[in-house]
Amino acid sequence: MSGAASPSDPAAVAVDVSGLSKQFGPVRALDDVSLQAPAGTITAVMGENGAGKSTLMKVLAGLDSPTAGTVTVAGEQVRRFDAATMLSRHRVALVPQELALAQARSVAENIMLGAEPGPRAFPNRAEIVQRAAALLGRLGENLDPRRPVGELDAATQQLVVIARSLARDANVVIFDEPTSVLSPAESERLFTVIDGLRADGVTMLYVSHRMPEVFRLSDHVHVLRDGRHVGAWRTADAEPDDIVSAMVGRTLQHEPKAAGTxxxxxxxxxxxxxxxxxxxxxxxxxxxxxxxxxxxxxxxxxxxxxxxxxxxxxxxxxxxxxxxxxxxxxxxxxxxxxxxxxxVAYLPGERRHQGIFPTMSVADNVNALTLDRHVRFGLLRRRSLRRDADEHARELRVKTSTTAQAITQLSGGNQQKALLARWLSIDxxxxxxxxxxxxxxxxxxxxxxxxxxxxxxxxxxxxxxxxxxxxxxxxxxxxxxxxxxxxxxxxxxxxxxxxxxxxxxxxxxxxxxxx
The missing domain is CATH 3.40.50.300 (P-loop containing nucleotide triphosphate hydrolases)
Structure with missing residues (x-):
């Protein structure tokens, strides 16, 4: 699927991605992706979970290197993919979902970290505060630069990260799901800042699942699906239904519903x-x-x-x-x-961290909720515990040589079945x-x-x-x-x-x- 015609504005291209691929072992997270972000505009990138959006943004921010393809920023091809080079040479900054700030340090120190005026060993602290205040003012934020970052709400911390990008003279700013933890009022405050950056000529790449804010902010929309670029529109010409169709456009004939589940x-x-x-x-x-x-x-x-x-x-x-x-x-x-x-039973989404006991055997994991059934005179009856676990493993077809085996040695599917056996034990x-x-x-x-x-x-x-x-x-x-x-x-x-x-x-x- 090629989607609608790609944007072709006469404006200069700030970011040009051509044939980009990224392989993680046998998994191809990006597959021959090409797109352009015109200078001074907002380009939205949408797609379902696992579509490749985050991988693409990590490459553009220098956090990952591509397996194939090229990235050109302001006419210069990127030769070295690391965050420091992308920021200092190509002026590309990332505002991530998880904000990396030193919570105990001041707003000014966080904004100017790595760009402090004066000698590196003895930076000019008064000027640090002054420059930070000026950058915050540019974003319309009246905030004491000496205040500890840890005292700020998520929305204000996000503005600190944006100010930090401007302190390094970033001309391309990547936003990765910036409103995921913000209230509607906080989101509107961020949108005002983004509008101001666009007016100043800053180019932005904007990753979001949320259709209204994409239509509110962006000039162009690109859609990724299963690691491939599948559609591009001028936002003014786009229809929400077309974008949704591009996001979920895989066929359903091989999905489990055909099996009558x-x-x-x-x-x-x-x-x-x-x-x-x-x-x-x-x-x-x-x-x-x-x-x-x-x-x-x-x-x-x-x-x-x-x-x-x-x-x-x-x-x-x-x-x-x-x-x-x-x-x-x-x-x-x-x-x-x-x-x-x-x-009431609960099978958690994070199996390794919230489900299994990784240092224990299959039998111990299966019987974790019913150990009292295998205790007599204060002693745990190992034979009874193993017999019960074997029965559950056979019932759920857990593939294991023995339930005494460490659960971490099982495949993901068999670990999940062992967890299910644990919950079935409580009826x-x-x-x-x-x-x-x-x-x-x-x-x-x-x-x-x-x-x-x-x-x-x-x-x-x-x-x-x-x-x-x-x-x-x-x-x-x-x-x-x-x-x-x-x-x-x-x-x-x-x-x-x-x-x-x-x-x-x-x-x-x-x-x-x-x-």
Whole structure:
């Protein structure tokens, strides 16, 4: 797919990417990507998770070197890809999602770090403060430069990073998801700064999932999918639906829905989980019911609140309001332990850091929640524990020579099945799944889908979230789409499309309807 015609403004090109590829072992993160960013404009880069946006920006910022292709900045080809060279020679700066600031040092010290006036050993501190104040003033920020950065909110810290880029005379600034942690008011404040930079002739590359802000800010839009450049538009000529189609344009015929994994569910069943106006950090006023044997998929961008919602249901994150009922009884877990006692299971998205116990065996991981069943007279009965683990491993087809084997020696798919075996040991009423097939191969995915189907056939209710939209559409009965912390709509999965879900998640549908 080539998309609409690429921008061809007569303005000078600030950044010219030609045939860029980046390989990580067998994985090709970027594949023959070409695009141009005209000088003094804002070029937006969009795409789903894993599309290659971050890799491209890391290359342009000098944090990664390309495997093939060229990058030309202001007419000069980049020969050396490192952050210092990109900033000092090519005047390219990055404003990352995770702001790298020295929290204990002052605003002025952070802004002028590496560009201090005076001798390096004895910089002129008065001039550091003066120059920092001038740069902040250019951004419309009246802030005491002597104040510690750690006292500032996220939006103001972001302005400090932008000022630091200007202190190094950056003429190309890359913004990577800059509004992901900002409130609407803070975002508008940032947009005003960005408009001012464009008026000053600064070229910007802007990565975002959010359609309204892309249309609010950018002059051109490029879309990446699966590491390839698949579309480009002048923003004034673009339609939100065209951009969404380019983002999700892969075919669905090979997705798991063809295997019939979505279970049939009786809409008349009493709710297993009833959520009313639930609020917490990252989400607000969420209302949803899940029936026994039903799978509710939660779709949304990384900052939509979907992950925080799942953690709150499991008691891992604090709730600030609202109610939940489990099989008609009040359910208000203050910790994961409370949820486990109520037979609520949680398969985390970060398996290695939040799921497995990496120093323990498969058997110990599988039986981590039921050790008391294997204790007699205060002693752990290893033979009983191993026998139980072997039975669960056979049931879930965990491929291991022995359950005494270290769990880290298993493949990702078999580690995930071992974690699932752990949760099945508590006979769950509700299973909460976050990125349930992340990091597993196609064969293991098919086995996991079958296991999830067997759970629903037993009447287990499932609340699942995944950044893999085709997967979520395939395993769910209904899809709750979240954006900016709220559920935008709940739609039957059989009637949902990738384009429709993405349009709601990015705000494209709302924007188009209210335009």
């Amino acid at each position: 979505t279970p049939a569910t009786s809409s008349a069943a009493a709710p297993r989980l009833q959520v009313r106006e639930l609020r917490g950090a990252g989400f607000d006023s969420v209302t949803v019911d899940i029936a026994p044997g039903e799978v509710i998929g939660v779709a949304g961008l990384p900052d939509s609140g979907r992950i925080e919602l799942l953690r709150a249901v499991f008691g891992a994150d604090h709730r600030t309001g609202g109610t939940m009922h489990l099989d008609g009884e009040p359910f208000a877990p203050h910790s994961p332990r409370d949820a486990i006692r109520a037979r 769950p009423r509700l299973m909460v799944l976050d990125e349930p097939t992340r990091g597993v191969d196609v064969g293991a995915k098919a086995e996991l889908y079958a296991l999830f189907r067997s759970l629903t056939e037993r009447g287990v209710a499932v609340l699942a979230s995944s950044s893999d939209l085709p997967e979520l559409l395939a395993i769910s009965d209904r899809i709750a789409v979240m954006a900016a912390g709220r559920v935008v709509d709940i739609v039957p999965a059989a009637e949902a499309t990738e384009e429709g879900v993405m349009a709601m998640a990015t705000g494209a549908r709302t924007m188009k309807e209210t335009a």
